[in-house]
């Protein structure tokens with residue numbers, strides 16, 4: 295049994311590691327009897343503390359480790375979810391300072407902007423598509439609070455699935471007569487192609503990842519609200535950034551997005 299104080303202590307450790315940009319030893323090595331349910335409890339406490347201390351609010355949700363590329367890169371073979379907060383959103387056109395990060399990486403994603411409540415269990419891909427107002431290109435900056443960016447499934451869940459910042463493209467597209475799983479994507483660093491992928495890399499269809507998350511949220515009485523943003527998970531491996539880097543993702547059908555980094 296893990297005591298409530300331990301859950302609070304783990305959330306505090308993660309909160310302070312992010313605030314002070316310092317690395318943490320994995321929780322699983324230090325807290326026996328840790329399981330998935332408790333890891334999401336730690337995540338919730340961490341998010342609550344961030345909302346209070348950083349005076350921010352929930353903007354939406356993110357999925358993690360939904361593609362083979364990411365699962366193989368991190369050695370974690372199950373998807374996870376986390377919470378996006380309003381103060382994590384950045385905008386294309388404003389160079390992003392590397393200052394606040396520990397060892398951040400960037401990855402391309404498909405964002406969903408929801409127009410109605412989505413509450414599990416039993417949510418299907420069709421339900422997700424019917425509740426989607428727009429899709430848009432997105433870049434997510436992830437930053438693990440663990441030493442060497444190395445973690446287990448439980449550690450990464452507790453760490454809000456490595457959430458750090460996100461940027462959504464200006465062009466919002468309504469779902470139409472195209473198949474999201476077939477939408478192609480080119481990911482570039484300083485104009486050179488780093489990786490190419492398609493929507494299907496995310497659990498076969500990005501809306502499938504969203505449905506998976508909504509059904510998991512139902513286990514703790516949580517649900518997606520109208521207006522919330524959902525990042526469906528990286529289509530490729532993540533790439534570390536350095537000063538003066540420019541990253542871009544170019545999607546078939548729904549446009550491109552680029553961000554630049556400064557010291």
Ligand SMILES: O=C(O)C/C=C/C(=O)C(=O)O
Nearest residue numbers: 358359364455456527528
């Ligand atoms: O790789 C991590 O640090 C965990 C988060 C992964 C994602 O956000 C993702 O795969 O999209």
